[in-house]
Amino acid sequence: MLLIECPWCGPRDEIEFVCGGQAGVSYPPDPFALDDDEWGHYLFVRDNPAGPLAEQWCHTAGCRSWFIVERDTLTQHVLATRKLPEAGEEL
Amino acid sequence: MGTRNASAGDGMPQLADRLWRSAEPAASYDAVIVGAGGHGLAAAYYLATEHGIRNLAVLEHGWLAGGNMARNTAIIRSNYLLEASAALYEHALQLWERMEDDLGQPVLFDQRGVLNLAHTLQEVRDGVRRVEANRLSGIDADWLTPDEVADVCPVVDVSDRLRYPVLGATYQPRAGIAKHDLVAWAYAKRLYDLGVDLIEGCEVTGIETAGGRVSGIATTRGRIATGTVGLAAAGRTSVLTEPLGLALPLQSHPLQALVSELFEPVHPTVVMSNAVHVYVSQAHKGELVLGAGVDGYNGYAQRGSFHVIEEQLAAAIELFPAFAGAHVLRTWAGVVDITPDASPIIDSTPIDGLFVNCGWGTGGFKATPAAGRLFAHTIATGSPHELSRPYVLDRFASGALIDEHGAAAVAH
Numbered sequence: 318m319l320l321i322e323c324p325w326c327g328p329r330d331e332i333e334f335v336c337g338g339q340a341g342v343s344y345p346p347d348p349f350a351l352d353d354d355e356w357g358h359y360l361f362v363r364d365n366p367a368g369p370l371a372e373q374w375c376h377t378a379g380c381r382s383w384f385i386v387e388r389d390t391l392t393q394h395v396l397a398t399r400k401l402p403e404a405g406e407e408l
Numbered sequence: 409m410g411t412r413n414a415s416a417g418d419g420m421p422q423l424a425d426r427l428w429r430s431a432e433p434a435a436s437y438d439a440v441i442v443g444a445g446g447h448g449l450a451a452a453y454y455l456a457t458e459h460g461i462r463n464l465a466v467l468e469h470g471w472l473a474g475g476n477m478a479r480n481t482a483i484i485r486s487n488y489l490l491e492a493s494a495a496l497y498e499h500a501l502q503l504w505e506r507m508e509d510d511l512g513q514p515v516l517f518d519q520r521g522v523l524n525l526a527h528t529l530q531e532v533r534d535g536v537r538r539v540e541a542n543r544l545s546g547i548d549a550d551w552l553t554p555d556e557v558a559d560v561c562p563v564v565d566v567s568d569r570l571r572y573p574v575l576g577a578t579y580q581p582r583a584g585i586a587k588h589d590l591v592a593w594a595y596a597k598r599l600y601d602l603g604v605d606l607i608e609g610c611e612v613t614g615i616e617t618a619g620g621r622v623s624g625i626a627t628t629r630g631r632i633a634t635g636t637v638g639l640a641a642a643g644r645t646s647v648l649t650e651p652l653g654l655a656l657p658l659q660s661h662p663l664q665a666l667v668s669e670l671f672e673p674v675h676p677t678v679v680m681s682n683a684v685h686v687y688v689s690q691a692h693k694g695e696l697v698l699g700a701g702v703d704g705y706n707g708y709a710q711r712g713s714f715h716v717i718e719e720q721l722a723a724a725i726e727l728f729p730a731f732a733g734a735h736v737l738r739t740w741a742g743v744v745d746i747t748p749d750a751s752p753i754i755d756s757t758p759i760d761g762l763f764v765n766c767g768w769g770t771g772g773f774k775a776t777p778a779a780g781r782l783f784a785h786t787i788a789t790g791s792p793h794e795l796s797r798p799y800v801l802d803r804f805a806s807g808a809l810i811d812e813h814g815a816a817a818v819a820h
Contacts, residue, residue, distance in 0.1 A: 318713045318714050318715055319705075319713060330715075331713055331715070332715050335704060336704045336705040336706075338659075353805040353806065353807075354805045356805075357804040357805035357806075357807075358655070358804075360748075360804075361657040361748045361804045362655050362656070362657045362804075363657075363659060364655075365646035365650075365656075365658055365659050365660055365706065366646075366647075366650070367644070367646075367647050367660075367708040370706060372705070372706075388705070390660070390705075390706045390707050390708050390709075391708045391709060392709065393707060393709050393711070
């Protein structure tokens with residue numbers, strides 16, 4: 318069981334959360350400019366590293382907020398957690 | 409339910425002392441398969457026997473069949489919903505039915521049938537639809553009432569005591585289980601007899617390209633020159649392709665399973681339940697084998713979270729009250745590579761000479777002989793076999809997905 322520090326509620330058991338996959342995947346600014354390969358890539362391809370990965374998690378059984386978890390997929394260690402960036406800020 | 413006192417291995421076939429030898433890597437091969445799990449071994453077997461490619465090596469970073477081939481629940485069935493899937497898995501089932509004749513070794517393929525339980529009205533509708541679709545595809549399938557479920561598997565509780573009572577089940581009598589180790593050993597022996605090199609303890613650290621085509625591979629045991637590389641590396645496929653700029657639609661997740669101590673035969677078939685989520689059979693030696701759903705996060709550690717096992721055991725004890733007295737002997741996880749449509753990818757890639765067999769997710773074991781045969785066809789001819797034509801990478805651009813989340817039976 319992972320112990321995850323919600324930026325709003327503090328450290329809680331993994332069962333209170335859901336993992337929403339890779340963080341920072343933005344909707345394309347102009348979807349109509351993409352060809353089928355690029356659109357398929359946006360829809361279906363996500364990073365899949367054996368090592369550090371920035372993910373979005375939601376504290377579904379707590380404050381219900383989304384936030385960022387940096388986690389090492391090889392060791393299962395949670396490296397850091399933080400609030401989502403404000404509009405215009407870098408991830 | 410008495411604990412069995414006979415020695416472990418009781419009823420197991422006697423094998424020769426030595427079935428294969430791990431080879432030293434040569435300087436070059438006509439083709440190299442990466443991954444000595446079931447799919448990699450089967451691909452090499454069919455390359456050698458159906459395509460005449462014998463100057464061939466199978467590289468394995470660990471040991472023979474030490475990855476997902478040793479970590480699955482050994483369930484074999486072909487009752488998938490869609491035509492493309494039914495054709496693929498039925499081809500596999502037919503190859504299983506003749507595997508012992510093909511390979512000349514016992515694999516304990518035991519067609520004890522599989523029940524897929526329905527616990528909600530929607531699952532009943534989906535199950536009946538799947539039975540009808542299977543019959544149209546020529547696959548054996550029946551819809552059973554709860555009483556008929558109890559006839560097939562008396563240890564399932566079909567009473568209305570359950571929070572989610574059993575409302576019926578699909579039943580495929582030709583489905584079953586095999587002994588995964590024996591399958592790997594049978595392939596390894598045939599490959600050894602055919603002169604194919606099986607090289608254990610040899611990790612691929614890079615795939616070399618020149619002018620857009622494969623020229624060799626770097627390994628922890630030196631460089632190997634080859635123009636043809638087939639990846640059968642399951643959860644570690646992305647790690648191998650990412651340095652080439654080839655990002656595949658795969659996510660690697662832990663998938664857990666466990667076994668109990670040995671018992672006298674109590675469970676005559678295979679029972680799967682999507683809604684309460686567990687799948688159970690009894691191994692030839694007598695352990696109860698229980699499979700879970702995938703852990704929700706990406707992970708390469710070959711272990712998952714404890715609460716997933718708790719949920720799976722709660723489901724098992726609800727469905728099989730007699731199992732409440734059993735003990736967990738061993739738990740483990742494999743790393744499964746999951747695609748967005750829960751269907752596999754068997755294809756060439758934009759890099760000449762590089763081929764991928766991946767994305768089998770939670771259901772690769774049952775496909776072992778077909779995956780190997782179709783992958784060998786793609787590698788040898790450069791184009792898909794008729795059965796694997798739908799399973800190309802381009803479907804994630806064209807939109808022709810093969811959505812098998814319903815029949816895949818493991819929640820992800």
